[in-house]
Amino acid sequence: MRPNIRTEADRSPEFARWITSLPGAEKVRECMHCGLCSASCPLFAYMDYSPRQLMHLGREGFRDDVLGSFSIWLCTSCYQCTVECPRQIPVTEIMYALKRRAIEEGVYTKHLPIPVLSREFQRLVTDRGRISESWLVIKLLLKTGIHRMFGMVGLTWDLVRTRRFSLRKETIRGRKDLARMLEAVGSDAEAV
Amino acid sequence: MKKLAYYPGCSLVGTGRAYDESLRAVFEKLGEPLEELDDWNCCGATSYMSIDKAKAYGLASRNLALAERENSDLLTPCNACYLVLEKTRRHLAESAEMGHRVRHALDAVGLRYEGDVRIRHPLEVLTQDVGEERIKEAVEEPLKGLKIAPYYGCQIVRPYATFDDQYHPQTMDRLLKATGAKVVPYPFKTRCCGASQTGTLPEVGIHLVYRLLNEAKARGADVLAVICPLCQFNLDVYQSKARREYDLEPIPVLYFSQILGLALGIPAKKLGIDRCVVSANPVLERRAAHAA
Numbered sequence: 001m002r003p004n005i006r007t008e009a010d011r012s013p014e015f016a017r018w019i020t021s022l023p024g025a026e027k028v029r030e031c032m033h034c035g036l037c038s039a040s041c042p043l044f045a046y047m048d049y050s051p052r053q054l055m056h057l058g059r060e061g062f063r064d065d066v067l068g069s070f071s072i073w074l075c076t077s078c079y080q081c082t083v084e085c086p087r088q089i090p091v092t093e094i095m096y097a098l099k100r101r102a103i104e105e106g107v108y109t110k111h112l113p114i115p116v117l118s119r120e121f122q123r124l125v126t127d128r129g130r131i132s133e134s135w136l137v138i139k140l141l142l143k144t145g146i147h148r149m150f151g152m153v154g155l156t157w158d159l160v161r162t163r164r165f166s167l168r169k170e171t172i173r174g175r176k177d178l179a180r181m182l183e184a185v186g187s188d189a190e191a192v
Numbered sequence: 193m194k195k196l197a198y199y200p201g202c203s204l205v206g207t208g209r210a211y212d213e214s215l216r217a218v219f220e221k222l223g224e225p226l227e228e229l230d231d232w233n234c235c236g237a238t239s240y241m242s243i244d245k246a247k248a249y250g251l252a253s254r255n256l257a258l259a260e261r262e263n264s265d266l267l268t269p270c271n272a273c274y275l276v277l278e279k280t281r282r283h284l285a286e287s288a289e290m291g292h293r294v295r296h297a298l299d300a301v302g303l304r305y306e307g308d309v310r311i312r313h314p315l316e317v318l319t320q321d322v323g324e325e326r327i328k329e330a331v332e333e334p335l336k337g338l339k340i341a342p343y344y345g346c347q348i349v350r351p352y353a354t355f356d357d358q359y360h361p362q363t364m365d366r367l368l369k370a371t372g373a374k375v376v377p378y379p380f381k382t383r384c385c386g387a388s389q390t391g392t393l394p395e396v397g398i399h400l401v402y403r404l405l406n407e408a409k410a411r412g413a414d415v416l417a418v419i420c421p422l423c424q425f426n427l428d429v430y431q432s433k434a435r436r437e438y439d440l441e442p443i444p445v446l447y448f449s450q451i452l453g454l455a456l457g458i459p460a461k462k463l464g465i466d467r468c469v470v471s472a473n474p475v476l477e478r479r480a481a482h483a484a
Contacts, residue, residue, distance in 0.1 A: 023287075042383055042384040042400060043384070043389075043396065046393075046395075046396045073393075074389070074393070074396065076238070076346075076384050076386065076387035076388075076389060077238045077241075077346075077347070077387075078346035078347070078350065078384040078387075079346060079347065079350035079351040080346070080350065080384070082350065082351045083350050083351055083358060092351070096241055096242060096245070099242040100242060100243065100244070100245065103242070103243065112392070112393075113391075113392045113393075114388070114389075114392045114393070115242075117239060117388060117391075117392055118238075118239040118240075118242040118243055119243060121237070121239035121240065122236075122239060122240050122243040122244070125233070125234045125236060125240060125251065126247075129233040129234060130202050130205075130233060130234045131202040131206075131234050131237075132202075132206065133202070133203065133206040133207055134206075137391070140391075154432065155429060155430075155433075158429060158432070158469045159207060159429065159469075162466070162467045162468065162469055163467060164206070164207045164208075164209065164210075164467055165207075166206060170202065170205060170206075172231050172232070172233050173231050174231050174233070174254075174301075177301040177303075178233060178251070178254060178301075180300055180301055181250055181254060181297045181298065181300060181301050181303075182247050182250055182251065182297070184250075184296060184297035184300040185246050185247050185249070185250035185293055185294060185297040186246060186293065187244065187246065187247075188244045188245050188246050188247070
């Protein structure tokens with residue numbers, strides 16, 4: 001087992017600057033390590049790095065540890081950490097920013113279906129204006145392993161017998177307008 | 193009361209259609225039939241925000257502009273839609289740059305948004321605008337003897353507590369009590385249900401589902417009442433999976449609007465009661481027999 005030791009040489013000052021320049025995230029410098037974010041997090045028990053550790057590793061610039069962390073994909077955006085933080089650090093919003101950067105840089109753990117779900121969701125909405133749940137799941141399975149479909153037979157049957165299953169492709173009339181709008185908003189810029 | 197444009201969201205036309213059916217039936221019965229926002233689009237939920245923040249705000253803002261054009265506030269039953277729309281409303285007011293970018297984009301398709309739309313939730317409208325007194329008077333079938341664990345989920349009270357208490361929300365408790373049912377103490381009422389982790393990381397998601405269901409049982413509840421289609425999906429549809437892995441008694445999971453509808457004397461069929469994977473019929477029949 002490789003000891004989990006980090007030194008000065010592992011730091012990326014750029015990453016530290018980036019994370020503390022996110023909206024409201026300059027407060028990460030004021031973190032006093034009370035640990036309320038971690039203690040209140042419903043996913044804490046399943047994480048590699050706790051939210052408190054992630055905030056600390058981030059502000060010190062340990063880019064690879066933070067972006068490669070399993071924890072950022074466990075975050076369900078329930079905002080418990082955000083409302084608990086006595087320093088008003090926007091932990092959930094920072095988690096979102098970390099997900100976006102990890103996806104952008106392609107450094108997330110490849111077998112995880114969560115980033116793939118986000119990507120397919122975004123494509124479907126951009127294209128049709130609405131989500132059709134069955135199609136989203138089908139696209140996800142095609143991308144992450146069709147074998148997973150076998151585990152879903154029972155669930156699908158439950159939805160069929162309760163008349164909750166549909167293969168209808170939901171769409172809006174203003175699809176073209178929506179596409180033009182999203183184009184006009186422009187691409188992402190973390191500074192806003 | 194300002195006119196309300198009903199924004200069902202994608203789940204309510206999909207797997208969460210019982211929520212849509214029961215809300216429409218309840219509001220109609222109370223004399224305030226719902227009118228759907230014309231050509232609404234997906235709010236983007238948490239997924240779009242994980243890919244592109246600016247476009248996520250742009251996407252959500254189209255709904256605000258459509259509502260403003262109708263001079264309406266938005267009535268938003270799903271927790272995720274509620275938070276995304278409320279967050280967008282606030283962000284466009286607070287961030288001059290994002291506000292400018294979004295208005296410019298709306299302008300390109302002939303839409304405007306001046307910031308004059310409130311995001312409202314059925315729990316808020318039913319307790320504040322309609323009022324518990326009117327609801328109590330409208331109750332035809334009091335649900336005496338039914339014990340309910342009220343589960344609000346996360347994004348309705350966090351990070352913004354707009355119409356209810358952040359730690360101890362009460363609006364659903366009050367509505368359920370108005371039906372004559374008993375509301376059991378449920379400390380997990382705003383704890384996360386696992387969201388999409390039930391599908392993407394079952395070893396985590398199913399465990400969270402188990403904890404919520406088990407706690408409701410331990411508190412003596414006959415049913416769980418929910419206000420979010422994703423919570424309902426996780427707790428109901430994934431319940432069989434949780435029961436295969438953990439020692440757990442079945443417990444039906446109903447939308448608060450279905451329970452309210454039953455008390456108002458609306459037929460179960462119209463409320464989508466039979467759309468529960470874990471059937472609510474045994475519990476409801478036992479209660480009726482007991483009360484008779």
